[in-house]
Amino acid sequence: MAEIGATGNGGVNRQALTPEDTRGRQVLLEWAAKRGYTAAIDPIGNLFIRRPGAHPELSPVMTGSHLDSQPTGGRFDGVYGVLAGFEVLETLDDYAVVTERPMELVVWMNEEGSRFPPPTMGSAVASGAMPLERALATLDRNGVTIGDALAVQIEQLPQLQRRPLGTKGHVYIEAHIEQGPLLEAENCDIGIVKGIQGLHAYQVEVTGAEAHAGTTPMRHRKDALVAATTLIARIRSEIADPEDILRFTVGRFEVAPGASSTVPGKVTFIIDLRHPDPDHLLRTGERILQFCSGEVEHCAVSAKILLQSTPVIFNDQVVAMVREAAERRQFKHMSMISGATHDAKYMAEHTPTAMIFVPSEKGISHNEAENTRDEDLAAGTQILCDAMLAVMSAME
Amino acid sequence: MAEIGATGNGGVNRQALTPEDTRGRQVLLEWAAKRGYTAAIDPIGNLFIRRPGAHPELSPVMTGSHLDSQPTGGRFDGVYGVLAGFEVLETLDDYAVVTERPMELVVWMNEEGSRFPPPTMGSAVASGAMPLERALATLDRNGVTIGDALAVQIEQLPQLQRRPLGTKGHVYIEAHIEQGPLLEAENCDIGIVKGIQGLHAYQVEVTGAEAHAGTTPMRHRKDALVAATTLIARIRSEIADPEDILRFTVGRFEVAPGASSTVPGKVTFIIDLRHPDPDHLLRTGERILQFCSGEVEHCAVSAKILLQSTPVIFNDQVVAMVREAAERRQFKHMSMISGATHDAKYMAEHTPTAMIFVPSEKGISHNEAENTRDEDLAAGTQILCDAMLAVMSAME
Numbered sequence: 001m002a003e004i005g006a007t008g009n010g011g012v013n014r015q016a017l018t019p020e021d022t023r024g025r026q027v028l029l030e031w032a033a034k035r036g037y038t039a040a041i042d043p044i045g046n047l048f049i050r051r052p053g054a055h056p057e058l059s060p061v062m063t064g065s066h067l068d069s070q071p072t073g074g075r076f077d078g079v080y081g082v083l084a085g086f087e088v089l090e091t092l093d094d095y096a097v098v099t100e101r102p103m104e105l106v107v108w109m110n111e112e113g114s115r116f117p118p119p120t121m122g123s124a125v126a127s128g129a130m131p132l133e134r135a136l137a138t139l140d141r142n143g144v145t146i147g148d149a150l151a152v153q154i155e156q157l158p159q160l161q162r163r164p165l166g167t168k169g170h171v172y173i174e175a176h177i178e179q180g181p182l183l184e185a186e187n188c189d190i191g192i193v194k195g196i197q198g199l200h201a202y203q204v205e206v207t208g209a210e211a212h213a214g215t216t217p218m219r220h221r222k223d224a225l226v227a228a229t230t231l232i233a234r235i236r237s238e239i240a241d242p243e244d245i246l247r248f249t250v251g252r253f254e255v256a257p258g259a260s261s262t263v264p265g266k267v268t269f270i271i272d273l274r275h276p277d278p279d280h281l282l283r284t285g286e287r288i289l290q291f292c293s294g295e296v297e298h299c300a301v302s303a304k305i306l307l308q309s310t311p312v313i314f315n316d317q318v319v320a321m322v323r324e325a326a327e328r329r330q331f332k333h334m335s336m337i338s339g340a341t342h343d344a345k346y347m348a349e350h351t352p353t354a355m356i357f358v359p360s361e362k363g364i365s366h367n368e369a370e371n372t373r374d375e376d377l378a379a380g381t382q383i384l385c386d387a388m389l390a391v392m393s394a395m396e
Numbered sequence: 397m398a399e400i401g402a403t404g405n406g407g408v409n410r411q412a413l414t415p416e417d418t419r420g421r422q423v424l425l426e427w428a429a430k431r432g433y434t435a436a437i438d439p440i441g442n443l444f445i446r447r448p449g450a451h452p453e454l455s456p457v458m459t460g461s462h463l464d465s466q467p468t469g470g471r472f473d474g475v476y477g478v479l480a481g482f483e484v485l486e487t488l489d490d491y492a493v494v495t496e497r498p499m500e501l502v503v504w505m506n507e508e509g510s511r512f513p514p515p516t517m518g519s520a521v522a523s524g525a526m527p528l529e530r531a532l533a534t535l536d537r538n539g540v541t542i543g544d545a546l547a548v549q550i551e552q553l554p555q556l557q558r559r560p561l562g563t564k565g566h567v568y569i570e571a572h573i574e575q576g577p578l579l580e581a582e583n584c585d586i587g588i589v590k591g592i593q594g595l596h597a598y599q600v601e602v603t604g605a606e607a608h609a610g611t612t613p614m615r616h617r618k619d620a621l622v623a624a625t626t627l628i629a630r631i632r633s634e635i636a637d638p639e640d641i642l643r644f645t646v647g648r649f650e651v652a653p654g655a656s657s658t659v660p661g662k663v664t665f666i667i668d669l670r671h672p673d674p675d676h677l678l679r680t681g682e683r684i685l686q687f688c689s690g691e692v693e694h695c696a697v698s699a700k701i702l703l704q705s706t707p708v709i710f711n712d713q714v715v716a717m718v719r720e721a722a723e724r725r726q727f728k729h730m731s732m733i734s735g736a737t738h739d740a741k742y743m744a745e746h747t748p749t750a751m752i753f754v755p756s757e758k759g760i761s762h763n764e765a766e767n768t769r770d771e772d773l774a775a776g777t778q779i780l781c782d783a784m785l786a787v788m789s790a791m792e
Contacts, residue, residue, distance in 0.1 A: 071653040072606060072661070114655035180611030199610065201656060210468060210763040213645035213668045214595065215576030215735030218637070220759075225646055226632070229625035236622070241614075249609035250621055252656045253649075257467040259510035260597060260648045260666040261736075262762040265468070270656040272609045339611030340657075363616075366658040367606040 001027065001067070001083065002075040011368025012075055016068040016110035017045070017149035022156050024067040024079075025107065029159060031086065035093055040161040044125040044135055045109035045150045048163065051089045053102040061099070061388050062169035062351070063088065064106030065176060066122075066343065070114050074370020076177045076377075080358070082107055084175040084381040088388060100392055101170055108343040109150075115140045117252070117270060118201050118307040123343035126167045127350060171318055171391040172347040175356045175384045177372050179340045181363025189331040189379045191357030192323045195314050196338040196345050197247075197276040200285045201307040203268065204292045206231065208299040210257060210265035221263050225255055227299035228267035235271075235291050239284050246284065247274040247339070270306065276337050278310045311337075312345045315352035318391060322354050325386035331379050340365075352395060356383050397423065397463070397479065398471040407764025408471055412464040412506035412517075413441070413545035418552050420463040420475075421503065425555060427482065431489055436557040440521040440531055441505035441546045444559065447485045449498040457495070457784050458565035458747070459484065460502030461572060462518075462739065466510050470766020472573045472773075476754070478503055480571040480777040484784055496788055497566055504739040505546075511536045513648070513666060514597050514703040519739035522563045523746060567714055567787040568743040571752045571780045573768050575736045577759025585775045586722045586729040587753030591710050593643075593672040595737045596681045597703040599664065600688045602627065604695040606653060606661035617659050621651055623695035624663035631667075631687050635680050642680065643670040643735070666702065672733050674706045707733075708741045711748035714787060718750050721782035727775050736761075748791060752779050 004024045005014035014020040025047060032039050032049045040048045050060065065081025085105040092099065113119030116138045124130040136147035154160070183191050208222030232250055239248060253269040271288060275281040285308065292303035326333040338355065347353045358380035361371040400423065401408040401416035410416040421443060428435055428445045436444045446456065461477025481501040488495065504522075509515030512534045520526040532543035550556070579587050604618030628646055635644060649665040667684060671677040681704065688699035722729040734751065743749045754776035757767040 070655050070658055072658075112655070113657065114653070117656050119657055178611070179608045181616075197610065212575045212736055212761040213647055214593065214643055214670050214737060215574070215759065215761065216643070217640045218643070219640050220577075223645075225628075225649060229628060232621075232625060233629065244613045244615050247610055247612070247614070249619075249657070249659055251609055251651075251658045251660055252654050253621060253651045253660075254654075255647075255649045257510070258648050258650075259466050259508065259762070260513055260668050261509065261515055261645070262466055262468075262647045263645055264647055264649075265763070272656050274610050340608055341610060363611065365608040365611065366655070367661070 001079050005069065007072060007368055009368040012069045012073055013071050014067065014069040015071060015115040016112065017146065017153050021068050022153045025157060028082065028086065028107065029157065033159065035090060037089065038161065039159065040163040041154065041157065042126060042163050042165050043132055044122050044165065045153065046122045046126055047107040049105040051092065051103045053099045055100055056102060058101040059168060059170045060102040060104035061392055062104045062106060062172040063174060063384060063388060064108060064343065065174055066108045066111035068110055068112050070112055070366050072368050074365060074367060076370055076372050077179065077365055078111055080177055080377060081175045084384050087381050088385040091385060103388065104169065106167065111343055116146050120341055120343050120345060123346035126165055127346035129346055132165065167347065169351045171395055172344065172351045172353045173318065173322065173356065173384060173387050174342060174344040175380045176342060177365065178357040178360045179365035180360065182336055183334065183357060183359035184361065184363065186334055187332065188334045188359065189376060190326045190333040190383055191336045192319060192326065192333055193314065193338050193355035193357055194319055194335050196312045196341055197274050198278055198281040198311040199307060199309045199341045200273040200281060202271040202288060202292065202303050203306050204271060204301065204303045206267040206299050206301050208265050211263040213261040213263055216263060222298045223263050224267040224299050225264040227297035228269060231291065231296045231301060235288055238291065239287060245275060274339065276311050309341060309345060312348050314348055314354045317395060318352045318354040321390045321394065322356055322383060322387045325383045325390060329382060329386065331383065356380050397475050401465065403468060403764055405764040407766065408465045408469055409467050410463065410465040411467060411511040412508065413542065413549050417464050418549045421553060424478065424482065424503065425553065429555065431486060433485065434557065435555065436559040437550065437553065438522060438559050438561050439528055440518050440561065441549065442518045442522055443503040445501040447488065447499045449495045451496055452498060454497040455564060455566040456498040456500035457788055458500045458502060458568040459570060459780060459784060460504060461570055462504045462507035464506055464508050466508050466762050468764050470761060470763060472766050472768050473575065473761055474507055476573055476773060477571045480780050483777050484781040487781060499784065500565065502563065507739055512542050516737055516739050516742060519742035522561055523742035525742055528561065563743065565747045567791055568740065568747045568749045569714065569718065569752065569780060569783050570738060570740045571776045572738060573761065574753040574756045575761035576756065578732060579730065579753060579755035580757065580759065582730055583728065584730045584755065585727040585772060586779055587732045588715060588719045588722065588729055589710065589734050589751035589753055590715055590731050592708045592734040592737055592741050593670050594674055594677040594707040595703060595705045596669040596677060598667040598684060598688065598699050599702050600667060600697065600699045602663040602695050602697050604661050607659040609657040609659055612659060618694045619659050620663040620695050621660040623693035624665060627687065627692045627697060631684055634687065635683060641671060670735065672707050705737060705741060708744050710744055710750045713791060714748045714750035717786045717790065718752055718779060718783045721779045721786060725778060725782065727779065752776050
């Protein structure tokens, strides 16, 4: 998979619904076809690969993650959970295990949200948290909609059955790299993930007036870049968290018209805000919306909410069974809250859910240098397999 | 011309060597062919349209400007000087005037520098101020070189003769909109342009480390956007000019990878710096280069010089003849220094040069709302015609 969209620096660029993303899905579907698994796609482009159980009428034990990446992403973020899940299915075949329930591997559409903001879009739509029509109308930088890009992809996956929206399962367990430094720092093999911190995303628009860089006196300018940078500095300073738990990021920042001799007339940027405490997150979000209204440095400022995802607590019973699996295998493990958001967040709304983390070298992620050791990848996959089998009958 | 690349908001997007730029040149060449003028292109894509004189061996009286625009440019910037010059040639035909010297209209390649920085590239190369190879290798945002884009354009202008680099003329007079508020404020019809303020352009690169927006503590980040905005705020404050003569602009500012949930690893921006006093400009430029080196907010900062164009003083005698023409026609006029740079800057290095300005409504330019009244456009064209005829024999 790391060869598809390889950047040449050890990373991948396999953004949602690009030819690289389609190629990744084709490869996975070829493997699935060899094993005789059925494959289907829902209206927002989530992919479902099913290994049958003895009782096809029972809801499946599910796992999954995503194949799409950041523009300069690593080789493990998302793809690890997909391949770990597929490895579980294949292992059960290799040992001729017949399970009571079907087992289903989901490849979520557009988890990263880098080409089409916001992130975790496929699971949000499947869970009813985002309207399908709004998601399909989302534009990339070149004005291409998800609807159009998805139609192109589906044409190239002709073997797929169609299935309606909706993903309720018996249990959902997602394996993922930690993307942070804690497991490595504690010398742990496995993270038992008890929940996900909340994520708000705000899109801010700063409108000034385009003007000639050589002729327009500084005092007459309405420079949207100056206003935007002043605004961001002000917000950073006002919401600064001495405990360093709050995460405030501006990763997407676009300046128009973007010509060196024209004073910028418009800046659009996205604020990514995270905190494990829902009240703290809401309060901070409200303050940010207040800062992002009215006028800054003679420019008009407005903001809209792209995403307000509250912190999530996973199912106690599933979390406990993941922990038991780690204990039985004698892996060193620790409990943790996920700093990154994941599709498991939306699954948790209707299906008993948990996650398994494996260590990220130096905590590096969303970076081509992302790495996890082979033995850690294998350990996480083993725990995923054990836990999926354990929940098969134990959970009601 | 305003229909070619029309933005729908009264402006144009006709950036250098785009299909729209090529279409603009085709239309002009069709008009030139109808009048029987010869047309040639030089290796950097400057276009020369020549009306013959009685003595073809004499150097031509030249005028010109540019057809390329900013991404959201107005209908007058550049195109006015080209159409005014063409109107002069046609008027001489209409009145069957035979001039001693040939008259030549130049359409400079890439005056704006918005697609391919820096600006005034065609005249810089023609005058020997920039090596041809360096200009041809300049990349746009999509990695297309000027060399390749120019080859595509030339294929679509098959009627053109080729001519070598070099543009020395008897005299060069360029008509242009003021792009500033002074003529309107003084209620003048004509600006007698005595020179051009200096322009430095610096490309600054800020390198941090990409990281996950949800998992990376603020204290561990190397956020290139935070560093770049801190740096710009620091420079603005340090070089602030209480007289408001210095112009400092960051118009191009690019954030990589540009994904909302990734801490930016790199920011690249261009500083556009202008001042009429060459010493002041140099001193300020040196201070900026000092600020843009070393480390800012845990990110590495480096800068390179894109352009260091010193202020230019035009030829006294040509300026005086423009003024005399304005006086004879009883237009209200004033002397001024151009805040914007122009191709006349490079022509002035080897050819006696002057410029004629007409008023810009509210001083607005590099903006789709750019406007100049019909009578002002006509007045400027009349003065251009009078001055070009006056210098024909008067100048030695």
